[in-house]
Amino acid sequence: MTEKRCKNFDEFNEFYKMLIQRVERVNYTHASPAKQWDNMCIREMNFLKKYGYLDIVFNERNHEFSIKKRKKGRPCNYSKTKSRKVSVRLEEKTFNALEDYCVRNNEDRSTVIRKLIDKFLENNVLDIQDEGEQNGK
Numbered sequence: 001m002t003e004k005r006c007k008n009f010d011e012f013n014e015f016y017k018m019l020i021q022r023v024e025r026v027n028y029t030h031a032s033p034a035k036q037w038d039n040m041c042i043r044e045m046n047f048l049k050k051y052g053y054l055d056i057v058f059n060e061r062n063h064e065f066s067i068k069k070r071k072k073g074r075p076c077n078y079s080k081t082k083s084r085k086v087s088v089r090l091e092e093k094t095f096n097a098l099e100d101y102c103v104r105n106n107e108d109r110s111t112v113i114r115k116l117i118d119k120f121l122e123n124n125v126l127d128i129q130d131e132g133e134q135n136g137k
Contacts, residue, residue, distance in 0.1 A: 003057045003068055012037045012056060016065070019058050036065050043067065049106065088113075 002019060006012040016033040031039070044054055044067055055068035090098070102109055 001057055001059055003055060005053050006037075006056050007053045009034065009037045012054075015056060015058070022060075040065070040067055049103075050108075 004011070004015045006015060013033050016036070040054055040056070041048055047070075048054055055070075057066050057068045058064070059066065098109060098112065101107075102112055105112075
């Protein structure tokens with residue numbers, strides 16, 4: 001097995017050409033390098049967005065490209081900073097708008113949602129306090 005870290009199609013294409021020359025079979029019938037890269041990018045879209053690369057593995061025995069299996073890392077310690085979990089159901093339209101915003105700004109959903117809640121509370125807590133003061137008078 002041969003592996004390479006690829007950040008874009010050009011790096012994958014070089015890797016592809018180098019390996020195909022080493023393969024003994026003359027009739028290489030697998031999909032084109034562009035199609036293989038696109039398929040791997042689609043499957044690993046979140047990882048590619050977050051880290052900016054894919055670890056590609058070429059199996060010489062069956063002449064296939066695949067993504068290197070990742071090992072589980074250490075678990076996150078949410079107890080220090082983010083101690084409460086909240087689940088929310090969204091309408092399709094709202095969810096799609098959130099996804100589009102996250103992709104355009106290269107942020108994950110939970111970060112965007114936290115920022116929106118903070119901004120909402122910052123703007124509305126003063127209004128709630130003002131109403132309480134007016135009702136108390």
